[in-house]
Amino acid sequence: MIVVNSIEELKIATANLKGSIGFVPTMGALHEGHLSLIKRARVECDTVIVSIFVNPTQFLEGEDLDKYPRKDEADKQICKLAKVDILFMPTIDMIYNRDELRVEAPAIRGFILEGSRRAGHFNGVLQIVMKLFNIISFNRPKEFKAYFGKKDAQQLALIEQMVRDYFLNVKIIPCDIVRDSDGLALSSRNVYLSKEERVKALSISRSLKRASKLIMQNILDKETIVKEMRGVMSEIEIEYIALVDREFREIESVEIKNSIILVASRVGGVRLIDNIWI
Amino acid sequence: MIVVNSIEELKIATANLKGSIGFVPTMGALHEGHLSLIKRARVECDTVIVSIFVNPTQFLEGEDLDKYPRKDEADKQICKLAKVDILFMPTIDMIYNRDELRVEAPAIRGFILEGSRRAGHFNGVLQIVMKLFNIISFNRPKEFKAYFGKKDAQQLALIEQMVRDYFLNVKIIPCDIVRDSDGLALSSRNVYLSKEERVKALSISRSLKRASKLIMQNILDKETIVKEMRGVMSEIEIEYIALVDREFREIESVEIKNSIILVASRVGGVRLIDNIWI
Numbered sequence: 001m002i003v004v005n006s007i008e009e010l011k012i013a014t015a016n017l018k019g020s021i022g023f024v025p026t027m028g029a030l031h032e033g034h035l036s037l038i039k040r041a042r043v044e045c046d047t048v049i050v051s052i053f054v055n056p057t058q059f060l061e062g063e064d065l066d067k068y069p070r071k072d073e074a075d076k077q078i079c080k081l082a083k084v085d086i087l088f089m090p091t092i093d094m095i096y097n098r099d100e101l102r103v104e105a106p107a108i109r110g111f112i113l114e115g116s117r118r119a120g121h122f123n124g125v126l127q128i129v130m131k132l133f134n135i136i137s138f139n140r141p142k143e144f145k146a147y148f149g150k151k152d153a154q155q156l157a158l159i160e161q162m163v164r165d166y167f168l169n170v171k172i173i174p175c176d177i178v179r180d181s182d183g184l185a186l187s188s189r190n191v192y193l194s195k196e197e198r199v200k201a202l203s204i205s206r207s208l209k210r211a212s213k214l215i216m217q218n219i220l221d222k223e224t225i226v227k228e229m230r231g232v233m234s235e236i237e238i239e240y241i242a243l244v245d246r247e248f249r250e251i252e253s254v255e256i257k258n259s260i261i262l263v264a265s266r267v268g269g270v271r272l273i274d275n276i277w278i
Numbered sequence: 279m280i281v282v283n284s285i286e287e288l289k290i291a292t293a294n295l296k297g298s299i300g301f302v303p304t305m306g307a308l309h310e311g312h313l314s315l316i317k318r319a320r321v322e323c324d325t326v327i328v329s330i331f332v333n334p335t336q337f338l339e340g341e342d343l344d345k346y347p348r349k350d351e352a353d354k355q356i357c358k359l360a361k362v363d364i365l366f367m368p369t370i371d372m373i374y375n376r377d378e379l380r381v382e383a384p385a386i387r388g389f390i391l392e393g394s395r396r397a398g399h400f401n402g403v404l405q406i407v408m409k410l411f412n413i414i415s416f417n418r419p420k421e422f423k424a425y426f427g428k429k430d431a432q433q434l435a436l437i438e439q440m441v442r443d444y445f446l447n448v449k450i451i452p453c454d455i456v457r458d459s460d461g462l463a464l465s466s467r468n469v470y471l472s473k474e475e476r477v478k479a480l481s482i483s484r485s486l487k488r489a490s491k492l493i494m495q496n497i498l499d500k501e502t503i504v505k506e507m508r509g510v511m512s513e514i515e516i517e518y519i520a521l522v523d524r525e526f527r528e529i530e531s532v533e534i535k536n537s538i539i540l541v542a543s544r545v546g547g548v549r550l551i552d553n554i555w556i
Binding site: 007097099100101102103104105106107108109110126130131134138139140141158161162164165166167168169225 | 285291373377378379380381382383384386387388404408409412413416417418436439440442443444445446447514
């Protein structure tokens with residue numbers, strides 16, 4: 001594995017690659033969730049590139065940019081063991097200029113749910129992903145795939161839309177959510193949870209399981225499902241429970257194989273999201 | 279020459295190209311200015327692709343989108359004679375989706391001068407150019423060049439910035455302004471001018487020549503130059519006269535080989551821009 005700290009070096013490292021590139025963009029603090037993306041890229045692609053960049057433009061005023069967990073040395077070890085070929089760790093100055101062109105998330109889909117709680121968050125996400133796609137594929141690989149977790153479902157949907165709207169030559173590979181043995185969806189922010197908070201947080205994945213059981217019993221209407229889920233999560237602060245189709249349009253009744261149920265909540269000071277794809 | 283009316287056909291037409299692509303994006307109504315870009319691309323590149331697309335998102339409310347001159351058949355003939363390989367003429371529906379991601383021009387450079395008179399214009403320009411670059415280079419040509427006239431100097435500067443900010447693998451080739459024998463800079467909008475208006479409009483290029491002569495006499499301060507130019511253009515409505523460096527920062531004194539003097543004016547109902555690179 002080579003560690004590359006500048007865009008120029010990255011361009012040199014990718015100048016003579018043959019075959020396909022599999023790209024896994026991350027903000028570091030890697031866990032089994034990221035590792036599952038890397039492993040899949042390793043199986044499917046000739047060259048695997050991971051980026052670690054805590055992107056400032058996707059954090060809002062008052063969010064945890066400064067205390068976002070950073071574990072560069074551990075992350076390097078994880079990537080090396082996972083047989084990553086190139087680990088790209090640029091600095092902020094290399095990625096952003098002054099008085100930049102900005103990307104604006106779609107007026108509707110970019111500003112509902114996560115977008116309404118974190119206004120402007122997706123602008124920053126799309127901006128950095130667009131930049132990273134262009135940097136990583138600068139030397140025009142034969143094939144270019146990028147791996148994203150389904151946990152950030154709205155982010156994934158918006159990135160897929162960006163690929164369509166801007167005709168990007170990249171294949172987006174959505175990857176399943178990885179959970180701890182107790183059911184909690186993995187997240188770099190889980191480290192913020194106290195022991196007690198963590199126990200409470202388990203009700204999130206339990207509520208999704210409950211929804212899934214209802215659907216298996218052919219109970220498909222949103223109202224009933226949401227009511228049951230609220231019951232399961234009675235001890236935590238729910239920001240929203242939403243039912244959307246795979247295009248992220250809100251729907252009133254589950255459509256099998258075309259729906260996502262989403263939860264956003266706060267447990268103690270920690271914001272947690274989770275979802276299930278039906 | 280093949281005429282391609284859809285993105286899918288364009289992708290097929292560019293699937294097995296060898297060598298370099300030279301791309302000339304236009305809104306049609308081709309004149310000698312466009313032709314000079316096409317000719318240069320023809321000399322410098324293996325495959326020449328011209329697009330004709332009157333891009334709605336760069337026209338503001340009340341501007342001339344509906345009456346913008348359209349001359350598809352004449353344009354096809356011009357391209358054919360100029361040995362264009364692929365003429366790309368998509369429809370609006372193919373380029374734009376509903377609830378799109380948008381591109382926002384830089385907050386400062388995108389909203390001064392032309393950007394302040396036509397607020398939002400450059401958002402639309404950058405959006406369509408980003409899309410077209412991605413479409414035309416979808417199949418990863420060995421080399422990709424795009425040709426733009428210096429007449430739209432601010433547009434050119436912003437496109438160069440977009441290439442830098444988003445790490446696009448395209449080489450931007452700025453091309454000199456082409457003028458009629460009487461000095462008027464060519465523009466598709468010149469057809470709107472009456473005979474009398476056209477005579478008045480000639481004072482624009484005369485004022486730039488006057489500026490150029492002053493500079494040769496080592497008179498470099500903006501104030502004197504602008505005053506003299508205003509004198510030459512006394513019979514037309516001047517929107518602005520500006521002095522900027524090549525990065526489009528306003529400056530107070532000409533910097534040789536790093537300056538542009540810009541004029542925007544209205545003659546009758548027609549908005550005309552022109553400039554000179556010092």
